[in-house]
Amino acid sequence: MAGRTSAAGGTAAESRETRTAARSAAGRQSRAARPEQVVVADPPPEPDYPRYRVEPGAGVRLADVDPDESEHFGRKKDAADELAHHRDRIADLQARLYAENRRSLLLVLQAMDTGGKDGTIKHVFRGVNPQGCQVSSFKAPSAEESAHDFLWRYHQRVPSRGMIGIFNRSHYEDVLVVRVKGLVPEEVWRPRYDVINQFEQALSLSGVTVLKFYLHISRDEQKRRLESRLADPDKRWKFSANDLRERRYWDDYMAAFEEALGNTSTDVAPWYVVPANNKWYRNLVIARTIADTLEAMDPRYPAPEEGLDAVTVDD
Numbered sequence: 001m002a003g004r005t006s007a008a009g010g011t012a013a014e015s016r017e018t019r020t021a022a023r024s025a026a027g028r029q030s031r032a033a034r035p036e037q038v039v040v041a042d043p044p045p046e047p048d049y050p051r052y053r054v055e056p057g058a059g060v061r062l063a064d065v066d067p068d069e070s071e072h073f074g075r076k077k078d079a080a081d082e083l084a085h086h087r088d089r090i091a092d093l094q095a096r097l098y099a100e101n102r103r104s105l106l107l108v109l110q111a112m113d114t115g116g117k118d119g120t121i122k123h124v125f126r127g128v129n130p131q132g133c134q135v136s137s138f139k140a141p142s143a144e145e146s147a148h149d150f151l152w153r154y155h156q157r158v159p160s161r162g163m164i165g166i167f168n169r170s171h172y173e174d175v176l177v178v179r180v181k182g183l184v185p186e187e188v189w190r191p192r193y194d195v196i197n198q199f200e201q202a203l204s205l206s207g208v209t210v211l212k213f214y215l216h217i218s219r220d221e222q223k224r225r226l227e228s229r230l231a232d233p234d235k236r237w238k239f240s241a242n243d244l245r246e247r248r249y250w251d252d253y254m255a256a257f258e259e260a261l262g263n264t265s266t267d268v269a270p271w272y273v274v275p276a277n278n279k280w281y282r283n284l285v286i287a288r289t290i291a292d293t294l295e296a297m298d299p300r301y302p303a304p305e306e307g308l309d310a311v312t313v314d315d
């Protein structure tokens with residue numbers, strides 16, 4: 001039976017189907033964004049990552065989050081076995097995601113300088129097949145990048161089906177550094193919160209699960225890390241005078257982060273504020289959040305061809 005033609009040119013039945021499919025895709029994605037409700041038998045999980053999630057619409061006060069927090073984990077050794085366990089889970093689930101080849105995971109890492117984005121990538125992704133991961137680091141935009149809309153360079157690096165993509169800095173720079181340093185006027189950066197939410201919603205509808213981590217260090221901890229870069233000849237290469245200049249804008253950055261996180265933590269793309277003065281606790285929180293999210297996504301190996309039991313391989 002021919003259906004009524006909708007405004008978009010399809011039949012009414014088709015557009016109903018499209019809407020239903022979109023709703024169930026969104027439902028799947030928001031379940032994956034609250035993984036503890038799906039995969040943890042007896043909450044609260046340890047570490048208690050749901051506590052660090054920014055609830056949609058809730059304001060963020062970074063001063064209320066203790067960057068030294070490590071729950072009952074007293075020192076690095078206490079968390080080592082658990083970190084190794086979550087790394088194994090990520091490796092196994094990543095292999096499934098890759099083989100399934102239908103969906104992808106995008107991780108966004110943001111922090112002040114020395115906040116630990118590089119260290120997180122190095123320690124959380126140890127043991128994951130590099131073929132299924134793509135790390136994209138975003139610096140100040142090139143002339144070509146600046147000549148496009150601000151999302152252009154990020155969209156190109158969104159992970160394709162089966163892949164995990166890691167953004168080391170991200171589209172959030174375009175509401176952070178550009179605001180703090182006055183690189184564009186407020187009429188330009190302020191509407192970007194909505195643009196970013198729409199972008200992430202669109203990604204989610206096409207099978208990309210988005211998870212965002214703000215690595216929360218204190219101003220004192222940044223001082224210690226910068227000093228240790230100066231003191232250690234093997235770390236000096238990491239020291240940049242620009243970090244000292246940015247540090248002077250600490251309070252402005254905190255205000256910019258609070259507003260950005262509060263405006264863009266959504267059901268399909270939540271922010272987590274991760275206490276990050278203790279590197280090992282930071283790694284543990286992030287590893288578990290990623291492993292549980294992947295488990296909630298439930299990627300599966302594709303069904304093998306039929307009749308394989310009868311197959312023999314010629315000599």
Ligand code: ATP
Binds near residue numbers: 139141173174178
């Ligand atoms: P590292 O850990 O190596 O220091 P990094 O990400 O801090 O890594 P840098 O080269 O030190 O790399 O700094 C990159 C700089 O680029 C940051 O100061 C950041 O704010 C800036 N940047 C990133 N994206 C944008 C953007 N869209 N507009 C303007 N500046 C940007």
Ligand code: MG
Binds near residue numbers: 113114240243
């Ligand atoms: Mg830097």
